[in-house]
Amino acid sequence: MMNVLVVDDQKEVVSGLINGLHWKDLKIDGVYHAYCPEEARHIFLTEQIEILLCDIEMPGENGLSLFRWVVKNFPQTECIFLTSHAEFSYAKEAISLGSFDYILQPARYEEIEASICRVRKKLLKKNSSQKLEKIARDKKELTDGLASSYLIDLLYYESKSEENLSKIFSLKLKKQYHKLAFCIALQQIVHWKLDCTEWEGGLLHRSIENILSEIFEQLGIEAVLLRYNRQHLVLLLCIDTQEVTVNLRGLCQIGLQQYHQFEEKYMDFSSAIYLGDVIKKEMFPAEFQLLSEMAQQNVMARSEIFIKSQEQTMHGLNKLHLFHMERWAEQLEQGNGELIVKEINSYFDKAGRSLGKDLVVLKELHCGFTSALVSIMQHQNFQYRQIFNQAYSLERYMEAHDTYEHFMEAIEYVLQSLSFHKLMPARQDQINIAIHYIQENPEKKLTRENVAEYVHLNEDYFSRLFKERTGYTVKDYITKEKIKLAKELLATTNLSISIISLKTGFGNFSHFSRTFKKYEGITPNEYRDREKKL
DSSP states (O other): OOEEEEEOSOHHHHHHHHHHSOTTTTTOOEEEEESSHHHHHHHHHHSOOSEEEEOSOOSSSOHHHHHHHHHHHOTTOEEEEEESOOOHHHHHHHHHHTOSEEEESSOOHHHHHHHHHHHHHHHHHHHHHHHHHHHHHHHHHHHHHHHHHHHHHHHHOGGGHHHHHHHHHHHHOSSOOSSEEEEEEEEEEEEESSOOGGGTTTHHHHHHHHHHHHHHHTTTOEEEEEEOSSSEEEEEEEEEGGGOOSOHHHHHHHHHHHHHHHHHHHOSEEEEEEEEEEEOGGGHHHHHHHHHHHHHHOTTOOOSEEEHHHHHHOOOSOOGGGOOGGGHHHHHHTTOHHHHHHHHHHHHTOTTOOSTTHHHHHHHHHHHHHHHHHHHHHHTTOOHHHHOOSSSOHHHHHTTTSSHHHHHHHHHHHHHHHHHHHTOOOHHHHHHHHHHHHHHOTTSOOOHHHHHHHTTOOHHHHHHHHHHHHSSOHHHHHHHHHHHHHHHHHHHOOOOHHHHHHHTTOOSHHHHHHHHHHHHSSOHHHHHHHHHHO
16 A cells, blocks of 8 residues: 655645546555645644655745655655755755655656656565565564573473473574584673663664674684573574584683673673583583572672683682681771771682682671671660661661672661761760751651651660650650741741641641640631730
């Protein structure tokens, strides 16, 4: 189906084109018309238009302006300009906008029909090409998705590893192999440089696959990329054993290094790549598990290439002797937490350190730091709520042993919290801070719980101290301060009662009025009237 829109401010020109051209012979299904660009836009928004026949000179907005709008919103539409004005500037702009043809009027209908025939052939060819591209793209997406499904299946059902790998290779390999040899590598995206929502879906997979294919093709290796999840991709690096002249894994290292350099320079993310051995199909699940464990060990989120056998030969089974955790509680209590941070960093900052047992070490360090923290909390009679709150919860702290970044973030938070307590020489100072906080924030809906949290005291303990100091419960004191401000506003301003109720944190007029009368014995309006008479 192909439709044409004729746009000209002269009705006789439009009528002549509609009635004079042999539309059926031109295989045009629908012919629409408009007498100004505004009418043309409405038709574009309601009908599918493939060809625009348009005058240039029209009252108000001209045809060039209309075509600029069409190019922006309907780029598939082709345009033939029909104009009686031979100005070079018009022709130049029409060409720069990408018009298909520029015909000077008066022109014979045969000339216009010939131009429509040519533009129709162009559109058919372009549509055919786009359809083929879409079919190829859809087929590839289906193939990639199916191959990834086989990957997930073989990892869950190891007995199917040979069967599923054979299916993956039959789907993804570009050529037949006499005797297939392959390595596997696990790619772990460890850092996004930007908020890269545009990498969602298959774009990330396609981009990486194209780069890897180009690099490894030069090395005589076929690269098969499989999606595992958004953070991890599995790479199968395949070669025909009859073509091997050098070590396969050595070639893989060379190719991966080239890819890694490209990624660091041009991509919006950085990754760690874990390269395994040359294996047989039945060994795939075990090899994948080993590479996954290596990824878990990368607690520093290092963007490097790790080789399995090299990592396994590294020592590091007993690294805890490097730390002096028995002194950590004393250092925390003395406010010397930076010594603990320095001790940990001195280990993890060592250049050239293998993955080794980093994850185990990190978990042990987390346990040691937690023991030190519990020790000083007991010694100083702290509650965990005085350290952890909604901003940084206890649950979040207890899970902060998976990566170095999370662990150091947890330590920094604890040190800041303990430092805050060290600056409070007496509990009475904390009550003074609470009183000041209430007085300075009458518009907030304060509660006993969030005031206690503000001064880092246990809620019940804080309530007892507050009552001893002020003679009021926390709730009564908060209300008293709100009523005090309300009385001042009623006596000195012309603000409405509703506005005053909001400024004092009561939220609504009726609640404010009831509370005010309970404390003062009269309504807010009666209080204002009384004060004005004084």
